[in-house]
Amino acid sequence: MERIASLSLDLDNQWSYLKTHGDPGWESFPSYLDVLVPRVLDFLKARHLTITFFVVGQDAALDKHHELLQAIAAAGHEIGNHSFRHEPWLHLYSKAEIKTELAMAEDHIERTTGYKPVGFRGPGYSLSQPLLEELIRRGYQYDASTLPNLLAPLARAYYFTTARFNPEQRRQRSALGGTLRDALRPITPYRWQTDRGTFIELPVTTLPVFRVPIHMSYLLCLSVLSPTLAAQYFNTALGLCRVIGVQPSLLLHPTDFLGCDDTRDLSFFPAMKLPSEKKLELVSCLLHRLCDQFTVLTLRRHADKVIETSILPVVEPNFHQISNSAL
Numbered sequence: 001m002e003r004i005a006s007l008s009l010d011l012d013n014q015w016s017y018l019k020t021h022g023d024p025g026w027e028s029f030p031s032y033l034d035v036l037v038p039r040v041l042d043f044l045k046a047r048h049l050t051i052t053f054f055v056v057g058q059d060a061a062l063d064k065h066h067e068l069l070q071a072i073a074a075a076g077h078e079i080g081n082h083s084f085r086h087e088p089w090l091h092l093y094s095k096a097e098i099k100t101e102l103a104m105a106e107d108h109i110e111r112t113t114g115y116k117p118v119g120f121r122g123p124g125y126s127l128s129q130p131l132l133e134e135l136i137r138r139g140y141q142y143d144a145s146t147l148p149n150l151l152a153p154l155a156r157a158y159y160f161t162t163a164r165f166n167p168e169q170r171r172q173r174s175a176l177g178g179t180l181r182d183a184l185r186p187i188t189p190y191r192w193q194t195d196r197g198t199f200i201e202l203p204v205t206t207l208p209v210f211r212v213p214i215h216m217s218y219l220l221c222l223s224v225l226s227p228t229l230a231a232q233y234f235n236t237a238l239g240l241c242r243v244i245g246v247q248p249s250l251l252l253h254p255t256d257f258l259g260c261d262d263t264r265d266l267s268f269f270p271a272m273k274l275p276s277e278k279k280l281e282l283v284s285c286l287l288h289r290l291c292d293q294f295t296v297l298t299l300r301r302h303a304d305k306v307i308e309t310s311i312l313p314v315v316e317p318n319f320h321q322i323s324n325s326a327l
């Protein structure tokens with residue numbers, strides 16, 4: 001059987017990281033896409049990789065990004081919807097707000113790139129039942145907003161120490177990176193059961209059995225301690241995926257390609273201490289291992305393959321509702 005994997009990049013921008021972190025100045029939409037996009041496209045082209053870019057609608061709405069986003073589509077990559085405002089509290093939106101959010105992102109992405117998204121990833125892995133139902137209604141093919149990560153509460157606790165959130169901001173971010181309930185969801189593809197029918201979920205793969213992250217941003221954090229340890233850990237993870245038949249869907253972030261030589265504003269991410277050259281070296285080495293062992297596809301192709309070749313389990317959404325009094 002062909003061993004397949006998929007790869008996606010969340011095209012989070014400088015402003016969206018600052019916004020989530022509660023830092024001032026994000027309202028003027030500071031951007032590093034002019035540096036990042038050509039760098040990533042060159043990197044992928046050199047390795048003959050075609051992946052999925054989850055684009056934020058607000059960035060597609062700004063004229064200064066049009067050529068950059070068009071270049072992504074022209075290179076043959078898939079363009080997915082990563083919301084319009086990139087608010088990790090998207091799961092708290094009403095049905096009407098969800099409709100507007102998805103439609104605005106989709107319109108701007110399609111107008112700019114000519115690509116109508118069929119895949120969605122929520123900012124900060126946020127997802128809700130009304131959101132799934134709206135994706136079905138809009139004709140989407142898959143969602144990729146889950147990361148079954150047992151370390152999420154720990155990572156969130158650390159992240160909170162790097163910022164000064166007021167109670168409302170803490171409430172909004174209380175599910176950032178996923179809840180414990182999310183951590184226990186399946187790590188392989190399945191179908192959500194909703195009132196509008198079933199819908200494919202492609203989870204971001206975490207280490208089988210242990211449910212700890214294996215995507216680049218975590219590996220880069222680990223490499224701050226020891227690059228050898230990061231490489232060995234990734235090898236073990238890929239080996240485990242092969243042995244138990246998991247087709248890994250891995251995730252990239254802009255911060256995997258940007259370093260302290262590019263921006264100092266994102267120093268609340270531990271791996272932003274590293275220079276970009278070092279990061280590119282490690283990402284290149286790790287992706288080389290992935291490509292050696294798996295055929296790497298876009299998420300859209302991964303979803304097609306999953307439909308063709310397997311009968312997927314059906315899962316009840318069962319999302320956690322966060323109330324004001326919960327915090």
Ligand SMILES: [Zn+2]
Pocket residue numbers: 010011012082086122123124
């Ligand atoms: Zn994002």
